[in-house]
Amino acid sequence: MKQPVWDLAVRLTHWLQAALIAFCWWSAEYNHLVWHIWGGCAVLTLLIFRLLWGFVGSSTARFSSFVRGPAAVLAYLRGKWRGIGHTPLGALSVLALLGAVAVEVGLGLIAEDEDGIYTGPLYQLVSIDTSDRAAGLHEAWFNVILVLVGIHIAAIIFYRLRGKSLVKPMITGRASLEPGTQPMRPGRWWVALICLAIGIGVTRWIIAGAPPFGHWTPPS
């Protein structure tokens, strides 16, 4: 019998984030910078939501449930780990991806394009030189995300070859658990809504240029 392992919030965030990051790459590559900027703002909203849900969400969404020390990672590699959700090794991948996307968004917020036409909403908080450097790093850092996504997908293929599908539970939210393992404790829907509202609120404040510290006119 299949039991719940990922809640709807985690799954939606995961797939939306994957789609948005692909969209952001595409829109930047093909000079649709207005779409790129709004795509980045959407990534930011989801990122804030996911971080908050990592503290107050369902059991498998919480950082406290999956972030483990090196000892747990070694134990997992020796096959001595039982549980649901992110494995101690997979948790490192999750943190690296979230961290890398956060760095990418942060750089984008203060960046400006080489023509001075398009800017991130917080560009006013830094100098022209810093914005220019942020733009260069923003472009270069995407390669770090690509490498992490590559590792992520390689791991999925590795587990698939060993007979375990990771994609299906991330779609359906359910998996067959070994007897005796605790299934996911769900979060509360209204807490999820509050997290989302905070994510949208903070993003809107940033889109305004983080007043009173700055002002941003959205591109048209």
Place this chain on the structure above:
Amino acid sequence: MRIAFVSLTACTALLSACGGPQTSQANNSSANISNDSRDANQATANLEARVSLGDATKIMHARHEGMETIGKDFKALHREFDSPTPNLALVRTAAGQISGLSRQASGWFPAGTGTEIGKTGARPEIWLPQNATDFSSKLRNFQIAAAAFNATTTRGDLNAMKARYADLAGTCKACHDKYRMDMHH
């Protein structure tokens, strides 16, 4: 009238910048085009002029520096227009500089100043015969928009300045999307 003025100064700037470009055979062959429109095309892009290798390097350098200066001015302007208290003196200086450089830009794209000579963001498509009219008109739109923006900055109407600035940005983008490639320096 303004266009004629821009064309005239562009011709002058071009002549002084490149030490007098040789008029190409291609110009003579387009005899059925009226003198006026031919002059206008020549003034705005001068795509057909051939230049020596030494001149090409000089022009490409001037082009790169000029574009970079325009970019810096644009970044400064963007900050001023998003600021609650724009520094209008700075806006006027930047607008004047962009307008002046836009006129010089007429001499920045003679044939033989592309990737075959050295590192540049200028796409080879600029010099394809079928793009000559399009490129020239995009460059002319830029020059007209730069002059129009510069004119508004001498008056105090901030909204008008912002509107002309947005128009000007549109003319940069229209050309860059099609005729510029990524150049990492």
